[in-house]
Amino acid sequence: MVRLLCPAWLLGLTICPLPTVAAETIRIRIEDLAYTPQHVAAHVGDAVEWTSRDYVAHTATARNREWDVVIPAGGIGRVMLTHAGKVEYYCRYHPNMQGSISVAAPP
Ligand SMILES: [Cu+2]
Incomplete structure (x- = not known):
């Protein structure tokens, strides 16, 4: 699904004069206790969605404590990326599970 973002909406405008x-x-x-792909690239405003096919619960926990998402067994977890930077994350239950998201400024 595609969402459109317009900076002008933050100012209460209903039409978007900007790209x-x-x-x-x-x-x-x-x-199998791994994030695939392990490293991803994204932009501010994107969402990240983890879908688990494992039979145990996992988390996606940002090392900078920005977010901590619990992903139930066979379930889904989601986070919105609100600012730029590289975020390393791991699973609190299985610390060997590690991944990263490189978040660039909005295109
Ligand atoms: Cu885990």
């Missing part, structure tokens, strides 16, 4: 940007959903699979 709109299609925000994306970055999908990461969790299987």
Whole structure:
């Protein structure tokens, strides 16, 4: 699904005089205690969605404590990326599970 973002909406405008940007959903699979792909690139405004195929619960926990998402067994977890930078994350239950998201400024 495509969402459109317009900076002018923050100012209460209903039409967008600026170029709109299609925000994306970055999908990461969790299987056999690993994030796949392990490293992804995204932009501010994108969402990241983890889908687990494992039979145990996992988390996606940012090392900078920006977010901590619990992903139930066979379930989905989601986070919105609100600012730029590289975020390293891991699973609190299985610390060997590690990944990263490089978040660039909006295109
Ligand atoms: Cu885990």
